[in-house]
Amino acid sequence: MYFGKMAFDPGHYAGANLGPAGYYEGDAMLQFGLELQKAYDCFLTRTTGKDLDLKQRGLLAKSAGCDAMISLHTNAPKEASGVIIFYPVSRPQDKPVAEALGKELAKAMGLTFRGAKTRTFSDGKTDYYGVIRDGLRAGLKTVFIVEHGSHWEFAVNTKAKIAACVEVYGKFFEMPAKEMTYEQALQVLSDMAGISVGYWAVRKDIDRWFEKFVIDLAKGTLRLKEGK
Numbered sequence: 305m306y307f308g309k310m311a312f313d314p315g316h317y318a319g320a321n322l323g324p325a326g327y328y329e330g331d332a333m334l335q336f337g338l339e340l341q342k343a344y345d346c347f348l349t350r351t352t353g354k355d356l357d358l359k360q361r362g363l364l365a366k367s368a369g370c371d372a373m374i375s376l377h378t379n380a381p382k383e384a385s386g387v388i389i390f391y392p393v394s395r396p397q398d399k400p401v402a403e404a405l406g407k408e409l410a411k412a413m414g415l416t417f418r419g420a421k422t423r424t425f426s427d428g429k430t431d432y433y434g435v436i437r438d439g440l441r442a443g444l445k446t447v448f449i450v451e452h453g454s455h456w457e458f459a460v461n462t463k464a465k466i467a468a469c470v471e472v473y474g475k476f477f478e479m480p481a482k483e484m485t486y487e488q489a490l491q492v493l494s495d496m497a498g499i500s501v502g503y504w505a506v507r508k509d510i511d512r513w514f515e516k517f518v519i520d521l522a523k524g525t526l527r528l529k530e531g532k
């Protein structure tokens with residue numbers, strides 16, 4: 305599903321929502337967002353532990369040129385296990401998309417999928433969650449809130465769960481690999497080949513085309529690694 309440029313919104317703020325000992329939703333979601341940003345050309349509403357109000361999150365994403373936003377969360381209480389996705393009540397066409405995404409995320413993390421849902425006020429047509437309501441008002445095409453299992457589930461093998469979800473998001477939303485400089489591309493290829501960066505560097509002076517070739521190759525290599 306291609307929604308255009310993606311924004312990710314690490315829910316809450318540093319130290320928010322304690323799960324099992326040492327697990328804070330606000331910190332884990334920031335770590336999650338930073339890994340997404342490392343892998344793909346996407347926007348993050350926050351890159352620090354500072355809190356943002358719900359309106360700001362959508363406005364920041366829209367002003368960064370994004371089309372859609374995923375708000376990253378884990379759930380409480382402990383009984384609220386499994387993956388749940390909330391999508392806007394005004395966009396029934398998002399239901400199958402949210403269902404497909406939720407199933408893939410759940411499978412990648414080894415959790416259950418509990419469904420794609422809408423939640424409204426008693427009028428039945430106003431989205432209950434501010435991040436969805438205000439995100440649409442800011443002009444985003446759509447906003448999903450994704451609960452990546454409970455805090456207690458996500459606290460187990462957090463790093464591996466994040467890596468698995470990063471891969472799912474990248475493929476699902478067809479996100480472009482992060483733009484790379486020549487130096488970053490050399491590093492990627494050198495790491496893959498197990499040789500020193502210096503081995504490649506000298507060629508840049510020989511052929512100008514080589515610089516572009518190295519960057520394209522490194523981006524392609526990363527995509528292969530992600531199984532694209």
Ligand SMILES: [Zn+2]
Binds near residue numbers: 315316329378379
């Ligand atoms: Zn949350």
